[in-house]
Amino acid sequence: MATLLIVHHTPSPNCQAMFEAVVSGATAPEIKGVRVVRRAALSATASDVLAADGYLLGTPANLGYMSGALKHFFDQMYYPCLDATRGRPFGFYVHGGNDATGARRGIESITTGLGWRRAAEPVIVTGEPSKADIEACWELGATITAGLTD
Structure with missing residues (x-):
């Protein structure tokens, strides 16, 4: 059975609404054969990443960048997962008060470095x-x- 890892930082009602919608879509009853694991960005580990077949990331845009929590997640898992997760699919969503450009750019930069394959357009x-x-x-x-x- 495949595993989807959802890593999120959900500090606000707007982020919570987006997270709940993502989880609802990911766990839709008509989609069979995928286990969905949810982890807060500050508790997700390299082991979680290595055990998953795909990733969905969620963050607010804080001060023009992704949240510190999601950045911490990337910092602690990057090198342990670099070679083993190349080519794996991912998607992401970002919520910003007025601009999410920097958060999007940061996520795209890091996931490009990891060699992950974007499998859907992000929701910004x-x-x-x-x-x-x-x-x-x-x-x-x-x-x-x-x-x-598939």
Whole structure:
């Protein structure tokens, strides 16, 4: 059975709504054969990453960058996972108050270095998530998970 690891930092109601939509899509009953593991960014480990077949990352944009929690996750898992996880699929979502450009750029830079393969367009939201934004998060979760069943 394939495993999807969702690593998130969810400090606000807007991030929580996006996270819940991603999890709902990832655990949709029609998608079979994938175990979904959720870890807060500060508790996710290199072992979690090595045990997963794909990844879904979520963060707020803080001060023009991804959260310190998600950056800490990347810092502690980067070298232990560098060679073993190349080519694995991932997706991500970012919530910002008014700009998420730096957070997106940071995640794309690190995942490029890891050699991960983006399997879906990211969901980038500024301000309060709309119904369409929440649906896009659901689709992101479902897409990444369904891709692991192939």
